[in-house]
Amino acid sequence: MTAAANPAPRADRERNAPRSREAILDAAERLFAARGYEATSLSDVGAEAGVSRGTPGYFFGAKAQLYRAVLERCLGRVRQAVRSGRERALASREPPEVVLRGAVGEYFDFILANPDFVRLLEREALDGGRHLASLPPHLEAAQEALEAIVAELAIDPSGETEARHLMLSMLALSWFHVVHGPTVLRGLALEPDSPVFLEERRRHVVDLIVRGARDRVGTRPEAPGAPG
Amino acid sequence: MTAAANPAPRADRERNAPRSREAILDAAERLFAARGYEATSLSDVGAEAGVSRGTPGYFFGAKAQLYRAVLERCLGRVRQAVRSGRERALASREPPEVVLRGAVGEYFDFILANPDFVRLLEREALDGGRHLASLPPHLEAAQEALEAIVAELAIDPSGETEARHLMLSMLALSWFHVVHGPTVLRGLALEPDSPVFLEERRRHVVDLIVRGARDRVGTRPEAPGAPG
DNA sequence: TATAACTTGCTGGACAACAAGCAAGTCACA
DNA sequence: TGTGACTTGCTTGTTGTCCAGCAAGTTATA
Numbered sequence: 001m002t003a004a005a006n007p008a009p010r011a012d013r014e015r016n017a018p019r020s021r022e023a024i025l026d027a028a029e030r031l032f033a034a035r036g037y038e039a040t041s042l043s044d045v046g047a048e049a050g051v052s053r054g055t056p057g058y059f060f061g062a063k064a065q066l067y068r069a070v071l072e073r074c075l076g077r078v079r080q081a082v083r084s085g086r087e088r089a090l091a092s093r094e095p096p097e098v099v100l101r102g103a104v105g106e107y108f109d110f111i112l113a114n115p116d117f118v119r120l121l122e123r124e125a126l127d128g129g130r131h132l133a134s135l136p137p138h139l140e141a142a143q144e145a146l147e148a149i150v151a152e153l154a155i156d157p158s159g160e161t162e163a164r165h166l167m168l169s170m171l172a173l174s175w176f177h178v179v180h181g182p183t184v185l186r187g188l189a190l191e192p193d194s195p196v197f198l199e200e201r202r203r204h205v206v207d208l209i210v211r212g213a214r215d216r217v218g219t220r221p222e223a224p225g226a227p228g
Numbered sequence: 229m230t231a232a233a234n235p236a237p238r239a240d241r242e243r244n245a246p247r248s249r250e251a252i253l254d255a256a257e258r259l260f261a262a263r264g265y266e267a268t269s270l271s272d273v274g275a276e277a278g279v280s281r282g283t284p285g286y287f288f289g290a291k292a293q294l295y296r297a298v299l300e301r302c303l304g305r306v307r308q309a310v311r312s313g314r315e316r317a318l319a320s321r322e323p324p325e326v327v328l329r330g331a332v333g334e335y336f337d338f339i340l341a342n343p344d345f346v347r348l349l350e351r352e353a354l355d356g357g358r359h360l361a362s363l364p365p366h367l368e369a370a371q372e373a374l375e376a377i378v379a380e381l382a383i384d385p386s387g388e389t390e391a392r393h394l395m396l397s398m399l400a401l402s403w404f405h406v407v408h409g410p411t412v413l414r415g416l417a418l419e420p421d422s423p424v425f426l427e428e429r430r431r432h433v434v435d436l437i438v439r440g441a442r443d444r445v446g447t448r449p450e451a452p453g454a455p456g
Numbered sequence: 457t458a459t460a461a462c463t464t465g466c467t468g469g470a471c472a473a474c475a476a477g478c479a480a481g482t483c484a485c486a
Numbered sequence: 487t488g489t490g491a492c493t494t495g496c497t498t499g500t501t502g503t504c505c506a507g508c509a510a511g512t513t514a515t516a
Contacts, residue, residue, distance in 0.1 A: 015483085016491090017492095143415060182360075184353070184396070211439050243510065285502075291503090
């Protein structure tokens with residue numbers, strides 16, 4: 001019965017706890033992002049991960065804990081991306097506006113390449129950030145990015161409020177088209193996945209932010225490019 | 229038993245179908261926006277509306293139909309708001325940039341005053357716009373607004389692509405803080421509901437859009453302000 | 457006006473579907 | 487042989503949907 005019943009015993013039938021754990025996290029991330037927490041059952045996660053109904057529960061205890069593990073892994077990735085972006089900006093000797101242009105473009109691309117992260121955070125925000133609140137290092141990525149921008153672009157301390165708003169706008173502009181493809185973009189007869197649209201959009205977003213920052217960067221007395 | 233059991237018989241115990249229907253729609257809108265479709269039961273809706281568990285089903289048949297009725301009512305309101313905004317812009321004799329500034333500010337305020345609509349559409353987008361797709365007049369509001377902008381701001385037809393992107397950016401910038409209050413904004417140590425923040429934000433958003441549109445409005449040969 | 461026949465708004469019980477969590481079982485591998 | 491990696495069966499709770507019934511009107515008829 002065991003041999004005949006299972007249609008796809010697949011090669012990774014070998015037992016491998018870390019591998020299964022990863023597979024479950026991957027599957028859960030995909031499903032939670034696509035359907036949301038409530039609409040995703042542990043059965044679904046198991047099927048998507050190629051394990052049985054009960055395995056997600058075996059590894060993560062409760063559904064909420066699996067969800068939090070997914071969130072945590074996602075946020076870790078973002079944090080790391082922000083840090084490496086910051087390193088790159090720090091190492092650059094370009095003028096502030098060029099650095100900003102590069103940073104915004106990079107962020108735009110990062111978001112585009114990680115739509116599941118966006119959808120996950122979006123759902124989390126809509127649900128009031130309940131799960132997120134009980135996670136240790138959740139919002140520091142944004143803070144770090146902000147500090148990097150303020151420092152690297154040599155913005156006058158009095159302009160930090162404006163820097164925060166620019167940061168918010170960068171997020172808003174880079175996220176929107178990832179989420180609203182099926183509704184708003186279609187409504188405006190735009191194809192959210194076409195390379196042409198995305199190239200247009202990228203240029204537009206970078207331009208908007210850079211224009212918005214103009215006359216506000218490089219206002220500090222010290223010369224930029226030589227930190228410390 | 230009938231007299232003693234009911235703790236709050238309330239004055240509107242009179243039977244009134246339209247009133248009950250509205251109450252159910254209101255309750256469902258609130259709950260769907262706050263918790264999402266899956267996390268809201270018809271029991272919840274009934275309780276929130278002050279009717280019994282079975283009444284939402286009695287009026288709307290199935291849960292999905294109630295949800296679509298909520299969406300439809302919401303979209304109707306938006307459509308109407310867009311139209312009246314357009315009328316106002318048409319009637320104005322100000323220069324294009326002033327009209328644009330007013331329109332963006334009005335949109336910002338409208339979104340702020342209708343967070344449930346935003347959350348509802350946001351969830352709908354995350355779910356792939358499934359329900360929305362089967363509704364008749366769903367995306368025309370955006371189209372109408374776009375046409376209004378292009379026409380009123382006397383944008384050269386070749387700049388229509390750019391106008392579309394500006395429109396998208398206006399939406400993105402006006403929506404973001406409504407959704408991401410509990411997560412991103414808190415992460416940046418901003419208070420999403422404080423009047424100070426909102427006033428800052430409003431000015432910032434309007435400025436960004438107007439700056440982005442500069443050198444692009446009023447490029448058509450005809451003089452603006454005298455349509456037809 | 458009185459009363460019976462009928463409609464309509466609304467309720468709450470029944471039921472099937474399904475999901476989460478637990479526990480006992482099975483199987484691979486050291 | 488034992489331990490850990492899974493699976494499967496079961497319990498319990500929740501939810502959507504259907505439906506029978508009741509009460510507040512409304513209309514017809516005498």
